[in-house]
Amino acid sequence: MRKIGISEIEDIATGAALLGAGGGGDPYVGKLVAIGAVQECGPVTLLDPEEVPDDALIIPIAMMGAPTVLAEKAIGGMEYKRLYDMVSKFFGQEIYAFMPMEAGGVNSMLPIAAAARLGLPLVDVDGMGRAFPELQMVTFTIGGIKATPMALTDEKGNSCIFETITNKWTEELARAVTMSCGASVSVSLYPMNGKQMKEFGVHGIVTRSEKLGRAIRTVKDCPDRVPEEAFLEFTEGFKLFKGKISDVLRETRAGFNFGKVVLDGIGEYKGRSAYVEFQNENLTAAVDGRILATTPDLISLVDTETFIPVTTDALKYGKRVLVVGLKCFHLWRTEKGLELVGPRYFGVDTDYIPVEERCKGGN
């Protein structure tokens, strides 16, 4: 158990944006919401998963929809209280703690804001260890845990609770309501007990985000290290490419941001080219036509000088980026995990091969 305040939030936001793998929204917007809540209501207690009783009711808090819309619509302030009340009434049980569902610039931050505003603890765990675009794409689905009852509310005060026969149906119905509410709502889904959270959750993800964020902030302060090497070592990242963005193709379809970013090599990659394809999050990275990493491994683009993560929303012509691959959470590499989030689910016609295998022998 420890407290997280404003300086921790700054680092968590940066680190979670790296784990967002291009998605998860702008960490700046998420940070504003979390810092605002902590300034008003005080710091948040972060619990280790093992500190949570097996029968405690734990609910994840997240936003659903387009993070870019969140920046314009903001959050009304009463959403977390309404979500708490709906889920608590449904189960006839008090809620013990909140948790994040994914790592990303926005959804790592909102649970902190909720915990601050309601005076509840936050658990150091999530259901992805990265960001993914659809709500059934969580480790809890592998564990057979249902997404419902799922509570949803908008900033105006409309709300609903879903119960569905599959997590894919939850996605379908909640997505429809989200679009009707203006493409950005607050949700609580996958309510679970402490035992389930401990068995299937990605432990320590908040702390990992914070450490990654701190590393990014301080990597250039080591006088005896090449910053890029220090960055790769600390993040345990595989260097996939370094280049200048020469083209960005985007398409918004069914509420998702699809696209492709094309890179011209710089430095030791001069004369070579690469591309990264995405659906909210980065799906594949290929260098000279050869795929070097695919979902569910993380593909992140970071600024070559500051190592600040660049989300797909922020991709711009001329920007210089380092493309890194990070190993995903082990459950994603199982057969069930790959059915949910492997390359073929996203329409990418290739088998999943772990990033460390694909990069063997260098690129």
Next chain:
Amino acid sequence: MRKIGISEIEDIATGAALLGAGGGGDPYVGKLVAIGAVQECGPVTLLDPEEVPDDALIIPIAMMGAPTVLAEKAIGGMEYKRLYDMVSKFFGQEIYAFMPMEAGGVNSMLPIAAAARLGLPLVDVDGMGRAFPELQMVTFTIGGIKATPMALTDEKGNSCIFETITNKWTEELARAVTMSCGASVSVSLYPMNGKQMKEFGVHGIVTRSEKLGRAIRTVKDCPDRVPEEAFLEFTEGFKLFKGKISDVLRETRAGFNFGKVVLDGIGEYKGRSAYVEFQNENLTAAVDGRILATTPDLISLVDTETFIPVTTDALKYGKRVLVVGLKCFHLWRTEKGLELVGPRYFGVDTDYIPVEERCKGGN
């Protein structure tokens, strides 16, 4: 209090189709559902509104979506029990009785099926006295009663409960989920107590439907009467036109059936022409370009020989129909009522003038 069984259901379905004003779906499909339930579970107790205690919890049962889809998807059998459980749990109170929300071929029938299957009584009341296309279009909206908590379930077992800030938002969100569930779901909305039901409901609508249905069935059995005259007298209908359908224009937009039926006069109307415009239900009837009736008054087309109502779904070239106007429930003629369901709400650029005024001096 009285019992309704199969023969009553037959008449109620026919009469409700007349009150459906072109909408409300195919009475044949509705009848099958209600008769099936009564055959299996026994007849239903029909309560007079005055027999219901003021503090009893009463919930309407209806389908939302396209009645034509219902015919293909059918009803799974567990929907009413799920709706009962969801609403009852929400209020922490047993449900005293079901009621219909509108008069129409389908939505007059489903509450009978629900009452039979759950062994609950049905109240002889509804919220329209006819059919309308959108869910905020009920007398209870005039009474300031909220549509939510609204429970919704599909035949597969997906369900949700909405709470919204306005009844228009309920329509918006429930419509989105309905479309995602395949355009036909079972719902319970406007939960209310006995007092509210008595104050704003359309009393005696089930009995009125039954009487109209019986009249249609027996009108030709009076040896000393011209059937058409007897039909108009019994229904208190205004004869607007008689003609042969020469054209039907249809367009499906945003989940509604829009269209226009054009008629060439027959009998005393020979040489004249008329049209009826509709959005699920008939909105306006005009003869030789002069409007003779508009929503919220009822415009119904019936077969010239059998007087069986013809819904907008069943309009076909060459069919001979009598166009009748019926006075709507008095609350629809108030300022608040006309805001909800007057011609201008539906984009018809004319003031509301009661059908009996428009028809003064004959046509």
